[in-house]
Amino acid sequence: MKKISLIGILAVALIFGGLAGLNAVNASSEKTLDEQIRGNVNQMVNNQINDALGQINEEPLLSPGLIKKDPALNNAQQMVLEGRQIFRFDTFGDEAFWGDTLQLHKAIAGEKFGGVGPGVNPKTALAVGLKVDVDALPRSLIRDLEKGKVNLDDPATTLALLKLNAVVGVKGTFDKNGTITTMGITCALCHSTVDNSLAFGIGHRLDGWANRDLNVGAIVSLSPNLKPVADLLGTDEATVRTVLNSWGPGKFDAELFLDGKAFNPQQVTDGVVTGTNVSGATLLPNAYGLAGFNQHTWTGAWGSVPYWNAFVANLEMHGKGTFFDPRLDDATKFPIAAANKFGHVLTDPDEDMITSKLPALQFYQLALPSPKPKAGVDFDEAAAKRGDEIFGGKAQCNNCHTEPLWTEPGWNLHKPSEIGIDSFEADRAPDGVYKTMNLGGIFVRERGLFMKPENKGRFYHDGRFATLLDVVDHYNNFFKLNLSDQEKNDLVEYLKSLSSP
Template sequence: MNKANFVPWKLILFCFLITGLIFNSMTFAGGQAPLSSKSSIKMALKKDPIMKNAAQMLTQGRDIFRFDTFGDEQFWEDALHLHQAIEGQQFGGVGSGLSPAQALELGLKVDVDALPQDIVQALEAGQVDLNDVAVTLALLKLDAVVGVKGTFNGNSLQSVGITCALCHSTVDDSLTHGVGHRLDGWANRDLNVGAIIAFAPTVQPLTDLLKIVNPDITDENVRTVLNSWGPGKFDAELVLDGKASNPQQVTNGVVTATNVPGATLLPNAYGLAGFNQHTWTGDWGSIPYWNAFVAILEMHGVGNFFDPRLDNAAKFPIAAAKKFGHITVDPDEDLVTAKLPPLHLYQLSLPAPQPRAGIDFDEAAAKRGDELFSGKANCTQCHAEPLWTDPGWNLHTPAEMKIDAFQANRAPGDTYKTMNLAGLFVREEGLFMKDENAGRFYHDGRFKTLLDVVDSYNARFDLKLTDSEEKDLVEYLKSL
């Protein structure tokens, strides 16, 4: 793919768009005429308080998304001692340490723009020892490991924390697989979150939580659960309800798998502007709600969080017992709340990647598929253009979807979200991910390809699509 097609939009493009909207609205209101020159845009950014605020918030939101741990070192360092496993006994930690080769195998990514030119040249020449833990530490010192922040005392790794970018950014592999320019908002389909947590010297804090629902659970059991998730998946509800697996995966009344790990695919963070609910399952809340939820309950940052729905002991036994819906800290110590507005704005600015006709999809077939999408296949009943989800309340019951209710019932609303479709071609083609991690659609990845998805909808809802029509519909989906 052309790398330029996948570099996130520069802030100035966003500001240019907002400038046009603002000045056009001024025209309709009897104000000044629209300004279009670069000097006018710069003047607007400098003098207009709305533009200035938007630009400042956007820049701040990007930094928060990429680099802010919200103080979650208290968990990854103090509780799990993950930093000790990373540096290894050789550098004052425990075990053999984490080499770059191991890190890449776990799906961690490296930002090439954070690397000095001599290191880039050495990597290109194959002169960097990817089995040397010292190289991992050097990359952490450079802030080059996407989504991971290390704090050093000299050459000793003192602490480690994670950021939003760990799960919701990847790289374009411009240098080599796993090393390239950042792609903010792209779910990291290679990232094995469970295996990374299991790599820590202790998982006792997680074991203690899960003992609330299973008194006999051991650290070994917990590591088995974590390692069952696999690449590109995470189980956000495990520490709320303790449910490690779906007993029966059902589609259209047919059991397709049993004892499926409870983790769901990491969602993309791009193309969400205009959305109501945005997580796989419904009625959790808006994007700022989920940011607070994840920052405090999943990343274990320091902040205030309120949701009395988590007091429901029948649905959320662990959360209710630990009062996860009532977390309070002194406002002066809150490292999350003030960051929610700029983080939200940055996430809403992340555009979905654009496919290229003749390369990413067959244009003629896509045109035929477009007719099917809004006609015979009736996809627009839920996936309304151009949001590709339901405008307003974008949730549906498992019965409506004709699938099992396991994951839906782990959420407050017992529903599934209508997924946004923009950028589906990335997963279908397996761009910037290992071949084995390509595809995987629906919340739990039960469908390997888009054709599998369409074929399932054809059967579930008796659409009577022919084989060729199914293929045309897939090409249209890839064109979005």
């Protein structure tokens, strides 16, 4: 048994990977998530370990008995399961903002069902990027959807889906009469999508995959009461709606409520102005492949996963918790945050609905591996092998994108001048720098998997580069690499072959 304890760290790492794998595209819709975990996780992890190390003693390394005996393994399993529940379903009490203040649930319901306006039918919901979890649907409803017997033009169907808790990242609250009374959002709204296994926008959850179709601005602009947002920004509701509708699909402006800067006056790449008054919104980041490195946002010095979870849960989702960051007291850099004391959010511990959940939430996010590309499907294997040599040789990409994290261990930040772009977004962050992005799973965006064709690609924080080849061209020009066309294409194929732990 001493040998088992010596590989405890490996076992914990593999249990993370096995549990996260339950969210794979081919997950069975006929099993509940608990059944999948009980039936598959021990087998998957044991196979991984035993194939690599051989059977140790006579007891399977992750048998139920061993997990109970080893407090670290037991804690790891419980933390992952708890974190997944939080990631998918916990609103942190943000109904007070999205429902009670903005009254967004009334716009969803429509006048016919006690709300305002025409309501939001499923076609509209899917059009703005909301996703439906097929595993939350009863079989009878699935059959009706397959046969085209469900009215997707009726807001009543949207309300029915909310009652089933089937709309990914959105939780409705209903009274005893079935009337929606408020609503909230969860982490999964922006950082999960579905595999479209039943229909486009309806499928099994893919946790950690950024929802590139989600038009956050268009959804929020449906609110019948944007006055609180307008008052915060010191403007009017019409202007707020203009800003929100400028974001587009797959984007969100996390700094808007800190500095009030809605547009980049001059987007510059390689010394050339490529756009003016460009929306300040940035692409929603993936929440997978985050283990092993520090900064986790587009711009630097905000912090890693636990910082960003606390920041978003308190200041963006508007949950009920505690948050401290005195850097937001800088009235020059963050005028709105400083005026509203966003860096000093205090809640009675007995009423705090966020802080106690941060450990398990982080645990789950770090357990989510990036998707693994398939040779011959997602990338050309022969070209990728040639691209590997270029990546570490002539192009020197691994000077910053260090294998296997694909970003630098430690302080993975760079000045705008080091990467050849304008400083607008970097200047909105505490230290004025950009993060070296981790590249694992980048093939998903290049191929446009599980997203609308028009939303594929879009690289860098603001999506200024349409394709990976555009990114390579940029660095080829900026660093004067003198890559041939074949070398550039081979490098793209190598980038598409990458995945992260």
